Amino acid sequence: GAGVSQSPSNKVTEKGKDVELRCDPISGHTALYWYRQSLGQGLEFLIYFQGNSAPDKSGLPSDRFSAERTGGSVSTLTIQRTQQEDSAVYLCASSLVPLILAPTDTQYFGPGTRLTVL
Amino acid sequence: AQKVTQAQTEISVVEKEDVTLDCVYETRDTTYYLFWYKQPPSGELVFLIRRNSFDEQNEISGRYSWNFQKSTSSFNFTITASQVVDSAVYFCALSEAGSGGYQKVTFGTGTKLQVIP
Numbered sequence: 001g002a003g004v005s006q007s008p009s010n011k012v013t014e015k016g017k018d019v020e021l022r023c024d025p026i027s028g029h030t031a032l033y034w035y036r037q038s039l040g041q042g043l044e045f046l047i048y049f050q051g052n053s054a055p056d057k058s059g060l061p062s063d064r065f066s067a068e069r070t071g072g073s074v075s076t077l078t079i080q081r082t083q084q085e086d087s088a089v090y091l092c093a094s095s096l097v098p099l100i101l102a103p104t105d106t107q108y109f110g111p112g113t114r115l116t117v118l
Numbered sequence: 119a120q121k122v123t124q125a126q127t128e129i130s131v132v133e134k135e136d137v138t139l140d141c142v143y144e145t146r147d148t149t150y151y152l153f154w155y156k157q158p159p160s161g162e163l164v165f166l167i168r169r170n171s172f173d174e175q176n177e178i179s180g181r182y183s184w185n186f187q188k189s190t191s192s193f194n195f196t197i198t199a200s201q202v203v204d205s206a207v208y209f210c211a212l213s214e215a216g217s218g219g220y221q222k223v224t225f226g227t228g229t230k231l232q233v234i235p
Contacts, residue, residue, distance in 0.1 A: 035163075043209055045223035056221040091163060099168055100151050100215060107165035 002026075004110035006092050012116045013082055021077040021113045025094030032075050033095075033107065034067060038088035046090075049075060050098055082117045089114050120145040122212050124226035131200050132234050139195045139229045141210030147171075152186065152193045153211040157228070163209075169193060171215075200233045207231070 005024045013019050025032050034046040046059045049069040060067070064083075069075040079086055089112040095105050121144040131137045143152065154166040167177060169186050177184045181198045197204050207228045214222040 042227050043211075043225040045211075045225070048221065058222070089161075093163070093165070099153075100170075100213065105168075109163040109165070111162055 004092055004094050004108050006090075006110040006113050008113060009111065010114045010116075012118065014118050015084060016081055018078065018080045019082055019115065021079075021090050021115070023075045023077070023092030023094075023110060025073065025075070025092070026108055027073075029094035029096050029108075030072065031095045031098045032069055033093040034075070034077050035091040035093070036088040037091060037112075040085075041088070046077070048098075079115075082115075084117045087115055087117045120147075120150075120212055120214065120222065120224050122210050122224050122226040124208075124210055124229050126229045127227070128230045128232070130232045130234060133202060134199050136196060136198050137200050137231065137233075139197075139208050139210075139231065141193045141195065141226060143191050143193065143210070143212045145191075145212060145214070147214050149215040151213040151215060153213070154184065154193075154195050155209045155211065156206045157209065158203075158206040166195075166208075197231075200231075202233050202235050205231060205233045 004026055007022045011019055030051055032049040037043050047054050047057055047067050051072050052069045064080045067077045091109055091112045093107045093109040095107045097105055099107055123142045126140055150171045152169045156164040156166055167184055174186050183196045185194045207230045209228045210226040212224050
């Protein structure tokens with residue numbers, strides 16, 4: 001595909017249920033990033049993958065959040081036992097190489113998944 | 119702890135005016151990275167620029183320019199001859215440069231820019 005895609009575009013779930021959010025980065029991009037944006041907390045960085053590895057997971061808000069990336073491509077962000085404060089738009093981005101290694105590289109964002117926890 | 123402050127919540131300018139968006143940051147790290155992002159009304163984030171802490175050269179890209187000053191911990195963004203398409207929320211962000219690379223990223227609260235035709 002031409003850009004970063006995310007699915008689903010919208011997800012409504014009940015409190016306590018688990019959800020999986022998917023991100024398909026641009027083909028060949030080694031770095032993948034997850035963020036979330038909510039009215040209460042603004043923009044937050046969640047996690048970054050270099051290949052299939054996440055060097056630092058401290059941005060994940062709680063142990064209910066986990067993320068993985070397989071085959072250096074698709075990434076899944078899983079939220080277990082969702083809470084109402086998890087309601088937000090979850091954004092994914094990718095770049096050819098990690099942003100801090102390439103002065104001229106660009107980060108490309110997907111359209112986001114809007115998660116609503118009732 | 120690191121912090122990014124965008125004191126201007128909303129700015130309105132008339133088309134063709136120049137406008138500067140302020141970003142002030144706090145960090146104890148000597149090596150760090152600064153970013154600007156644009157979020158137009160459509161909602162999709164757009165990456166604009168990355169700057170290393172050890173590179174204080176100003177950057178110009180078309181009508182956009184960035185002024186990085188370590189002495190004042192500021193990374194300001196200027197749009198010259200603003201256009202209606204520049205209307206968006208602009209976010210400044212700071213990343214540590216730990217062993218994991220891109221990490222501990224902190225965003226400012228954003229500045230909403232409205233360009234009036």
